[in-house]
Amino acid sequence: MGYKKVDKTVSFAELSLRSSIENNRSVKMMERISKAVNWENIEALLKEYYHIGQSHEGADAYSPLMLLKCMLLQKWFHIPSDPELENQINDRISFKKFLGLSLDKPSPDHSTFSRFRSRLSKEAMIQLNNEILLQFAHKGLTINQGIAIDARLVKSASRPMSNADVRKLKEKRNTPEGNLDTNGNPLRFSRDRESDWTIKNDTPHYGLKEHTSADVQSGFVLATTLTTASEHDSKYLPYLTIASCHTKDPIETVYGDKGYYGHPNRAFLHMNGIKDGLRLVEASLRLGENHAERYHHCQTY
Numbered sequence: 001m002g003y004k005k006v007d008k009t010v011s012f013a014e015l016s017l018r019s020s021i022e023n024n025r026s027v028k029m030m031e032r033i034s035k036a037v038n039w040e041n042i043e044a045l046l047k048e049y050y051h052i053g054q055s056h057e058g059a060d061a062y063s064p065l066m067l068l069k070c071m072l073l074q075k076w077f078h079i080p081s082d083p084e085l086e087n088q089i090n091d092r093i094s095f096k097k098f099l100g101l102s103l104d105k106p107s108p109d110h111s112t113f114s115r116f117r118s119r120l121s122k123e124a125m126i127q128l129n130n131e132i133l134l135q136f137a138h139k140g141l142t143i144n145q146g147i148a149i150d151a152r153l154v155k156s157a158s159r160p161m162s163n164a165d166v167r168k169l170k171e172k173r174n175t176p177e178g179n180l181d182t183n184g185n186p187l188r189f190s191r192d193r194e195s196d197w198t199i200k201n202d203t204p205h206y207g208l209k210e211h212t213s214a215d216v217q218s219g220f221v222l223a224t225t226l227t228t229a230s231e232h233d234s235k236y237l238p239y240l241t242i243a244s245c246h247t248k249d250p251i252e253t254v255y256g257d258k259g260y261y262g263h264p265n266r267a268f269l270h271m272n273g274i275k276d277g278l279r280l281v282e283a284s285l286r287l288g289e290n291h292a293e294r295y296h297h298c299q300t301y
Contacts, residue, residue, distance in 0.1 A: 020093075021093060021097070024093060024094065026092070026093075026094035027093060027094045027097050029094070030094045030095075030097060030098040031097065031098075033098070034098055036135075036136070036139065037132060037135055038135055039065060041131060041135075042065065042068070042128060042131060042132065043063075043064070043065040045127060045128060045131055046064045046065060046068060046124075046128060047064065048124075049120060049121060049123075049124035049127075050064040050116075050119060050120060050124070052064070052119065062108050062112060062116075064116070066099050066100065066101070066108075067108065067112065067113065067116040068116075068128070069098060069099050070085060070089065070099065070107075070108065070113060070116075071113070071116070071117065073085065073088070073089070073095055073098065073099075074113075075221065075224075078152075080154070080155060081110075081155070082110035082111075082113040082114055083110040085107075085110065085113060086107045086108070086109065086110040086113070087107075089101070089107035089108075090106060090107045122225075126243070129222075129223070129246075130246050133220065133222065133246040133247070134246060134247065136220065137246065137247040137249075145215075145216055145217045145252055145253070146215075146216045146217075146251060146252050146253035146254065146255060146275070146277060147213045147214060147215055147216060147222060147240075147241070147244050147251055147253075147254055147255070148213065148214050148216050148254075148255040148256070149211070149212070149213045149236075149237055149240050149241070149254060149255065149256045149260060150211075150212060150233075150256070150257065151209050151210060151211045151212070151233045151236070151259070152209070152210050152212070153198070153200060153205050153207060153208070153209055153210075153229055154207050154208040154209065154210050154226070154229075155205070155206070155207045156195035156206050156207035156208065158195060160197075160206040161206075162197075163196055163197060194208060194226075194228055195207045195208055195228065195229065196228045196229055196230050197229065197230065198229040198230045205229055206229070207229050208226050208227065208228060208229055209226070209227050209228065209229045209230075209231055209233075210224060210225075210226055211224065211225050211226075211227065211233065211236040211239075211240060212224045212240070213240040213241070213243070213244045215244075216253075216255060222240075222243070222244035222246060223239075223240050223243035223244045225239065225240070225243075232259075233259040233260060234259055234260045234261075234262055234264070234265060237254070237256060237260050237265045237268070238265070238268050241254055241268075241269075241272075241274070250273075251274055252274070252275055253274065253275035253276075253277040254269055254274055254275070254276070254277055254278070255277035255278070256277070256278045256279070257278075257279060258278075258279050260278050261278045261279050265278065266278065
């Protein structure tokens with residue numbers, strides 16, 4: 001096994017679209033983003049954690065750097081699912097140019113994204129996120145004006161189950177027999193066992209919840225974590241605040257909506273000398289509501 005070769009030759013499709021590509025503002029924007037990051041450093045760090053494709057046996061795998069870039073596109077543009085990410089890559093010239101994928105080549109299959117995500121540890125993603133943010137910091141970008149914290153619901157790709165059935169499935173999967181298929185072989189794929197139910201605006205939702213912090217000046221996403229949908233937003237404010245400290249610049253203010261307002265979080269901010277901007281997030285930055293252009297630069301899985 002190795003990595004799939006990237007064809008550097010100009011395809012017929014690119015030749016026929018050359019004039020359109022040269023005048024495409026989305027392509028130019030993605031090119032500026034790509035040039036702002038030292039991808040060699042990111043790739044070297046990524047290979048320390050992701051070993052698929054490094055042996056000489058089996059079929060060639062997609063480059064982990066390409067798959068990481070796919071994850072970045074999914075975050076930057078709030079693409080709701082892996083099948084839709086595959087569709088968007090196939091549809092958008094700017095995405096293919098960012099990935100180094102020829103216009104006449106298809107996107108990786110959506111199941112490839114899922115497997116890649118499951119094989120990267122949380123520690124790996126924190127390290128990769130830190131590296132990207134430090135590169136931006138070295139270019140003179142700062143985050144000392146403040147951060148905005150918010151959460152969004154993420155729909156599960158699995159068929160909804162009751163919370164009781166989810167608990168039974170988790171218990172079964174925690175046994176040796178629960179991880180085997182009907183033929184006694186290890187399961188290649190398993191359904192999402194982390195999703196559960198919550199109610200938002202009187203509408204039931206089955207899936208996960210993404211908690212995110214972003215710099216209010218540049219819109220850069222500084223930290224993110226996924227939980228079950230039923231987890232309350234407020235308990236993740238301390239974690240996101242601490243995880244947002246990627247440089248020596250202190251965070252002046254933390255902004256959040258009424259979901260974060262309360263004595264524990266306000267006391268945490270006071271003890272750490274951070275200004276309390278809770279319930280003022282509407283005046284600074286609402287994550288996930290048509291702000292992709294403001295914070296697409298370095299959001300990380």
